[in-house]
Amino acid sequence: MEWFTADGYWLSRLVFQRALAAVYLVAFLGAALQFRALIGERGMLPVPRYVARVPFRAAPSLFQLHYSDRFFAGCAWAGCAVSAALLAGVDGLLPLGAAMALWLVPWVLYQSVVNVGQTWYAFGWESLLLEVGFLAVFLAGDDVGPPVLVLFLLRWVLFRVEFGAGLIKMRGDACWRRLTCLYFHHETQPMPGPLSWFFHRLPGPLHRVEAAANHVTQLAVPFLLFTPQPVATGAACLMVVTQLWLVLSGNFSWLNWLTVVLALSAVDFRLFLGDAANPPTHLAAAPLWYEVLVIAVTVALLGLSHRPARNMLSRRQVMNTSFDPLHLVNTYGAFGSVSRVRQEVVIEGTADDTPRRDSEWREYEFKGKPGDPRHWPRQFAPYHLRLDWLMWFAGLSPAYARAWFGPLVERLLEGDRDTLRLLRRCPFPDRPPRYVRARLYRYRYTTWRELRATGACWERTYVREFLPPTRLDAVRGREQERG
Template identity: 55%
Template sequence: MMEWTSYADAWLGRAIYEHGLGLLLLVAFVSSIAQFRALLSSTGLLPIPAYLKATKFWARPSIFGARYSDAIFLTVAWIGAGLAALTATGLTARLPWWAHTAVWAAMWLLYLSIVNVGQRWYGFMWEMIICEATFVGIFVGPASTTPSTLVVWMLIWLLIRIELGAGLIKLRGDSCWRDLTCLDFHHETQPMPGPLSWHFHHLPKPLHRMETAANHVVQLVVPFLLTAPQPVRTWAALAIALTQAWLVLSGNFAWVNFLTIVLALSLVDASVFGVSAPSMTAPDPAAQGVVIAVAAVVLVLSWWPLRNLLSKRQRMNARYNPLLICSSYGAFGSIGRVRREVVIEGTADRSLSASSQWLEYEFYGKPGDVRRRPPQVAPYHLRLGWMLWFAALSPAYRIGWFERLLARLLHGDPALLRMVRVNPFPDGPPAYVRVRLYDYRFTTRAERRQSGAWWHRDLVGTVNDPRRLREPPVRT
């Protein structure tokens, strides 16, 4: 039975939350380590030192505001990865409440510090969600104590904002969500298709209508059932988790679907399945006091996302404070009907002519070679691949980093080339690079049988004319 201060049957959800979120935090920290040199280091595409000089500390609070170096960044990320690994294995849950709280607070502070200097590379909703989920994790308590009812309600409110925000932005956005035709395009035009996306795209159109309608029910109706007593809450949470699993199969959206599954399963009541709670002690009075105080703060901060949910001018993803607590979330308020891709090419010819041979770079996770099947990437996040998808949508998304990307390719920057799946110039950088724009579409079943290709593409035009190296070599 649920009491005001504690909720014993939430022990299973708490265990899922700790292990699941710990694992996803490990992925997040490791992806930061692997992509740091090319994207954010002192010689990266968007260097952190320059950003810190142009940004006030309280606008984007971060450990790096006090002191920054590339070595400090990597130290922060490795410490975070280590703590996340301990949490994923369950070791953190065995600690006393104060030590458990300290570990979660450290993970939150470390990853928030990275996100707040991550600029475009960290401007995605799943970065915001994982920060807020980790903040809530500070107060879940170790496995030896009874979970707090107030923390359970913080998780319910977070999941409602994720699901309801996504559902409302769809209804208020693209008309294809209202006439149930969005999935005729979405599997093909989504930022990073997965191995099964071709098959999802070719499902019968009536099934696409059913998918879209079911999505509306899960995002617009089911979230309210999370506030109902058990067992209704558990079945609502399982419905959300099942829908998110479907999204995992149909595309690569970093860890957002996995994280939403973890949040949903954290609300499962073990007693619904006839499983008794293990022996636990009451939370420490000091810990209870902290949770009550934090719940009061969350209640006050909830005014802004609640107002956004009710607004006809709803913002899709919005942060209201630099600590990323109680943000607004949403996804795919509009759907592209055509898939555009920027393709970067280089040539070794020092003198350009009509016979110059241009060779293509290919980036991880991004469509390039039409015969290459889209890969499984999630829950890992390929930040450069995602931004290259945005770069094809509008020149505004290329400001500040795209020209540097081309320059780094002309320099043969080793850090950047490690993020390139196919480097057509292994023996040295090209003399010129250029950027062309293509329309990509999935092949039909007949085309696939005939050619073996997953994609068909048509040249649209040129984004950047050929350019050669004019800058001094980049030190790495």
């Protein structure tokens, strides 16, 4: 079938595949380095306890069949190795079927991680990576042109990411309709970056321009993805620019980068590179089995799309939700409401046998979460600091931390090495503290004058106690009652 492939998009496919492999590599690296403290056998939310109560059909995963920390580590590092191989272009050296099988490996492995990751993996970009990774399996190897249907499905994902995010904003917080949300967002976002202070200090009218441009990019531009070239390329490039602006202004894991990757799949590079972007002459006709498979998958995914589409158009729209256990077609969105005030949970410990008013309380410092007001935020995205993100949610409401905060305190009191590796600095390098407490502070960015005078980018004010001074035996007793 001559219509089946779009040979002119061979470079778009190549760029998309290599960039997606890089995102996979970052995701698997984060899983390998963080899992023991989060979901390991002695983690805060252990996988064995989870799979004992959740059936396979609800959360398909290799770890439903067998779990050990060694097995998980092997799968995570295997995912890193396969991702690195795909990044290097090994799939281009393989026949079509073998290339598809190689792309299937990281999808199966990461699906297995997400489906047992619980709260630590309950982010929209996990489902987005799985949905996009599944489509990548059917983009074929270098010897066949990219299928039109898969390119269309990638644009359908990008449309839902952008349009869904735009709708959730317009239906949610009124500040989006008044164009004032960015008066607060750069200060209250989950994990600020090194430039977030400067973005927050932009003039108010420019913040309104930011919000208006966001609405245009998310509510109008996505429809242009389905128009002829060069309009579709122009729409994709606008999305890339918007996402790079978000990359500069905060740390949103790989969400922005994966959206950029999706947008690049819609770009016709011949518009920029001319003959240099023409397809190679060795592209062969797609075999019949491959055409039948791609058509069947397309029909199935379009059938599964009806629930995300209905949700997107519903007045009760929910964001970042999967409607099937394999995360094949999902709904997306972010910041339907914007916090006006930033509250952070600060964890401290003391070596005193009995806490007193004059006890020395030393603060645990996180890698990305605001803590010491003089510590300037660093850039971590696309790497995902999962504990830091959940600490932001804990500052919004203790309910977000109910399942894992007690185990976190327990491991700090034990001096657990895997947990301490997730932190920037442990104030008790020789022996664990006798007591740990948590206090809630309100954080705000300093002004230009305050920054020059103190060198601190944050100013914080004590709000209330989050957790009273707690000993190891007390927190263990509470966890035993819950477990």
